[in-house]
């Protein structure tokens with residue numbers, strides 16, 4: 021049944037996929053060029069044992085996936101219920117709210133994975149990924165990072181009746197997380213208490229996982245810890261979303 | 272017994288929405304209604320905005336759990352057996368919910384897939400449905416380019432994709448121009464002839480009179496009365512009504528002069544009488560000098576007014 025809901029999103033995506041791929045490729049190219057040629061040359065020496073560009077790129081990948089997750093699971097979930105009535109249309113058929121949720125999350129996973137893959141291809145062009153295996157691992161890690169946000173975001177966004185509230189959360193929750201999760205600089209540079217906060221942020225786990233995999237410094241222990249934490253966020257999000265989707269779709 | 276072959280049976284049906292936030296209060300949109308719908312009939316809910324029509328329709332559609340009372344649809348419980356109930360219903364929601372980015376055909380396709388139809392089955396059915404909706408030449412057109420009337424017909428076509436036994440239509444012609452309404456009514460007549468049970472809501476009395484075999488008059492979450500349009504008119508109002516208009520401010524005074532048989536509205540007086548001309552003669556005799564006087568047949572609008580003291584559309 022969830023696949024029927026996924027089919028809808030795929031039919032719709034058929035119209036727009038070209039544009040989204042172009043954006044997913046062009047964005048990292050511009051960022052990495054600017055950072056590599058510009059900011060990167062200002063940073064002397066290495067960060068966590070790597071060139072600034074090699075340090076920055078996987079962090080940006082994780083952060084960009086968070087941003088994509090916010091668009092796909094925040095804004096689009098909300099609009100699917102309120103503005104476009106995509107959910108209520110599906111709810112009038114044999115699909116249950118849980119199927120509608122699952123179908124949309126499957127599509128979001130696909131979108132996040134495609135964007136991450138495009139990013140990783142760009143990284144490869146800059147010589148920032150070792151092997152194909154590393155590239156795949158980084159893509160999956162970034163997708164998991166995105167899902168750790170997408171599921172809880174969907175759970176919340178479906179309940180929001182006032183659209184500007186989404187923007188507020190983006191500005192005051194997502195952006196700070198973006199800046200303080202070790203994307204642009206190592207969190208070890210943060211003062212003690214702030215560092216503790218950063219370690220609790222899911223994005224830091226995503227950033228560190230992607231980075232360690234890309235730089236080849238990953239250890240099984242920390243990787244499992246990161247992946248476990250992200251999976252936990254994702255599962256918790258899905259469980260809450262199952263409740264909020266039922267409440268909002270079958271009001 | 273009629274009750275035995277009722278497709279839909281509602282008894283003491285209620286819907287209370289929880290408060291939206293801590294400051295708000297819970298709201299009872301449907302306050303205990305009883306009705307039955309039989310196979311093949313066109314059944315209507317006539318009432319003004321906020322009467323609770325859409326809330327009732329969503330309960331019938333199996334997407335909103337009643338907070339009290341009992342509801343059986345096709346012999347099933349729409350909450351426990353929601354999936355099976357919805358598989359046999361067609362739903363035309365109050366607000367068009369077509370995907371404007373997709374083409375006419377794609378809208379039918381994704382909807383058919385929701386019902387578990389194969390792509391091939393949808394394609395075969397789409398031809399018939401588009402012909403029915405008079406949209407044959409629009410199959411590849413994006414919905415954003417369709418007029419309001421076309422979108423409404425497409426929504427109906429889409430609701431028929433699973434060959435439903437019951438079609439629920441929430442305000443099917445609100446916002447359409449008169450010509451588009453007539454085309455739509457004509458399509459609904461055809462469906463009825465094909466044996467589809469129609470349940471519709473409207474706040475247009477002409478629509479209720481045209482389409483409904485039987486209807487309930489709904490106001491403030493309650494059913495004021497039930498019957499065929501003819502029965503309701505005969506039960507509550509006289510054959511004719513005399514409409515009198517006066518300069519602003521004089522209505523109350525003239526109303527008092529003429530007594531109980533007249534309803535005083537903000538813009539006119541209504542005098543219900545079996546013979547309107549005779550009533551007019553009486554009024555003139557009593558020294559009443561209206562700006563305009565009009566005698567017309569009574570309709571459901573008048574029934575609503577008599578039942579609730581308010582007019583349907585204001």
Ligand SMILES: Nc1ncnc2c1ncn2[C@@H]1O[C@H](COP(=O)(O)OP(=O)(O)O)[C@@H](O)[C@H]1O
Nearest residue numbers: 271288298300319320321322323324325326327
């Ligand atoms: N989801 C909801 N939550 C709270 N109140 C609602 C909700 N849906 C409808 N209402 C309220 O219930 C009342 C009846 O609405 P509705 O059933 O849409 O009436 P109608 O279709 O006859 O115009 C309205 O006052 C409306 O504001």
Ligand SMILES: [Mg+2]
Nearest residue numbers: 324325365441
């Ligand atoms: Mg309504």
